[in-house]
Amino acid sequence: MTPTVLTANAVYTMDPLAPTATAVAISAGRVVAVGSRREVLARAGADARIVHLDGVLLPGFIDAHHHFCLAAFDRRAVDLHVPSGSSIADLQARVALHRERAPGTGWLRLQGYDPLKLAERRAPTAAELDEVCSDRPLLVAAYSFHEGVLNTAGLAAMGWHAASPDPPHGVLCRRRGHLTGEVLEAAFFLAEAASRGSLLADSADAWLAEAHAHGRALLALGIVRVGDAAVPPAFDPLYDRAAAAGMLPVTVHRMPVGERSFLQPRGAGGRATGDGPAAAPTGPAKLFLDGADRCAVCLSGAQLAGMAGATLRRAATGGGLAALRAGMRLGRIRLAGTRFTIGEPFWEPEALRHAIRVAAGNGQQIAIHALGNWAVQRACDALDQVSELSERPGRPRLEHAMLLTPGLEKRIAASGAVAVVQPYFLHEIGDEVLGRGLPRGLSMNPLASLSRAGVTLAGSSDYPVAGCDVLRAIRSAVTRETSSGARLHSGEAISVADAFAAYTSGGAKALGVDHEAGTIAEGKIADLVLLSADPFITEPARLPDIAVLATWREGVMVHVAQ
Template identity: 35%
Template structure:
């Protein structure tokens, strides 16, 4: 056996049940060839073998973020950064928008991202007129941190034909004044046209810059130890940018993508299901990018418009939550994707939506039992024992965001849920045999996988409380959620997620063993080095610390 690189003297958690923890890993051709004791593998090294002494440090497989919006965040440098904090007022949002508008030709679409109305001094959404004051000559789409709502200025509303006569679409609504005129904020499916048109404009304008934008975003992910991810929404404009970046060799991490609707983020992916020619040459050929499935939305954001029989008190929306499909519509979409051999990822946050998604999955599997479904349920924040049982029976993977507990669980606690309904019951899911994968849903939550590990282990909230402590998981279980379970969710467990022989040699070296530090100190653990295919791609001492924004937790 040839050994090109040998990692020795480490505390290496492999996620391989046959050899769960080892001292050394042998690598050749970018893959793990053997694991074991340092002395054993040193005895098998060759003259030209590179030996990397871990000096007793902890290492594990590269982190995988299975629900991420990489292609959207790659556009971030070309958008107005309106995150709150650091911004605190609508006037500051206006300043950011104006600063970008004066650099662009009149009529150019402007996207802005990251605001949270509850973090603004005014405690409300901006209006179309306030955006007009900042950028009167450009159509503006200001996207909420959740991506489930946005605010448009008058130019954008006019360009999209949204006026007093425009009806609310199924699953969404337009905020209006007393005369019925749109005020600017749009919710859920009402944002589809704004997202689709502005993304098409950005993709056309930034096509030649795609390699540099995607490369920079990939580098930011690597600083947090993320070596692979799942992009949870890729429409045709974003697909074109991916292909340009992959062709230029600008993807130093691997992406498994889920196609969405051409008419917007929350639209059904009809083109992907009925006309495969719509997605020509979707993969990059080198494994850096591949299209693996479809994304469907059944309800709204998990902390605002999730559909629940018991209601949800966190940041109440102006309208009651609603589902995006009738059951028979959802059944048809899930079956069509499953019959084609596409993985189905279904956004379902509340218990009503989860029940609908599971019904569609059960019916599709009954009609096509010969296919390996590997259904994904995204978020699943409100669950009952019966829903957990059905999740296990249908073989679905739950892909969720543990930091949602930190941000939102205290709001849920203020309005107790109905008996039997629980908020992100991670312990119960694992006990039932349901694979749970941890993800960032970036830009909605910070990228850092170690923050999600901390949240799953402590269940600490921003209010200083511990929500449902009986649902806490161990550090090792949380690390599995960010590695081997995440690989299971993206259908890549044969390639990554563990350091078993034959898997890719994606290795993260940490500043401390997260299993031995106090739970509250998990936030202080840092990524020291990242190896992709056995090659060093990030070293903290050489390349600097990870961007502060990736570790940011907002004030409550």
């Protein structure tokens, strides 16, 4: 096959041994030469086709934690990511619109509201959902996808009533002895699985179409590869069909979880990491160690007092009862020795070690959801004690590692884990974190500390929890700006170069494919993105203004900006 030589205004390879170039030769989907124009032309031969690109060439972006199958599944639903300050009435209007657009009698589901961004500073109730949808089971999922609300028909479909016990690691919220409709963590995941199972039986073809459309949308953002961070077994045949039919525009690494609940790991018999079609290989086994808004955090008395003081000040300065409600959403507070815990890890230490061994025995890379400092500590303890991981494909991953105390970054580095981080959370929820009063000594997304400790950072979005525009995420990592323009822990900012590395070489390491992806280097897959301006000399605040001009998958241009 005749090579094609791409020249550009600049080429950033993201390979620290040869970080810049001016030309790249590709053939049969692979990079065959990279370097100066003269060097590459000499390697490519006289018959090579030469194409000059008016832009800046980089490796294609990798989103290492992205809920692809669920994004496609819910893509036709009305979006509940309402603007901050919206009311429950605004939320009801969107639910009513979806109810009108979705004829039938079965389950309805929507996702995206943030209770702390609503004017009432709380979730809606079942009774409020009944006002706009009373004749069908309905689940509205919060933005985090760790909690939501059922209407009365949804509670009935789940068989839940006032006397029903809370499921382990979950909560059926009650007020005055009656269910409010709000369901948290394990209870939410049970409802999510029930609604998904009911709808999936009749929507396989629709999912294939939406998966293709979602993949095309990712290519327009320069994203060529994602780690699907929670894939129940029912999606496996759909991924196989999509891969066989060429309907996956991006490579999707499917990270297996249980069918009935994301909190249940896949047991024996699951595919090993890397097995399956090239377009949709099996990814790391996923273990959830804590929740989201109610993640497992350990605090000193002084830290807890600081948080309580911030809540009271917010209530006294105009926040009122809504501010108090928000402050109480953290979960149950317990005294443990001389410290206080909020939330809880979902796995006891020995059970966690056993789950890791089972996954390792299946040939699976390990990914542990650990958001709070208590959960991260327990994850590191388990990884330190399970030697089998050293023989398994890929490095262990810590998903989120978001709220850390000093010293934990060194524990993560010692464990060898990749930290799969979401910088755009600083923009999406940073103001709420500041409003709650983040305790002194607890950092949100401490990217610089992690990097200094030697931890590999892998960039991701957690989409649809937050937006998946990589350039916006990189701006957040570099500026640490919230949506209001405030700066959250500005000392934890990283450089533009380090941020781009997280979304290229770091993502490849998190998915165990750094031998063939993540940098522009000879022999690697020719997944590339062309930007309209040089991001390394652009003012960080202006990074989102840079356009993605084109995207290549395996040497083929698959997206061109209109």
